[in-house]
Amino acid sequence: MELKNYMETIVLNYLDxxxxxxxxxxxxxxxxxxxxxxxxNHLPPKYVSSDKGNVFTKLSLTELxxxxxxxxxxxxxxxxxxxxPRH
Ligand SMILES: [Zn+2]
Numbered sequence: 377m378e379l380k381n382y383m384e385t386i387v388l389n390y391l392d393x394x395x396x397x398x399x400x401x402x403x404x405x406x407x408x409x410x411x412x413x414x415x416x417n418h419l420p421p422k423y424v425s426s427d428k429g430n431v432f433t434k435l436s437l438t439e440l441x442x443x444x445x446x447x448x449x450x451x452x453x454x455x456x457x458x459x460x461p462r463h
Pocket of ligand 1: 402403404405406407408461463
């Protein structure tokens, strides 16, 4: 059994969608990683065992409210990284 932070999956799913709204933000590997890290630091982790595929589907349906929060945190992280990129 492998534990996985489902929140990471959600953040990665939304990263590109949110990045599209920030054409000036650098999209190199370092900056993308920093954005994901910053956003995850502000979001509650959701651990699931990855061998139960159906858990993912259930969570994504019941966590819709949190997804709004995820998008907000990604947007904030993009602004922070844009101000002082580490690359
Ligand atoms: Zn960069």
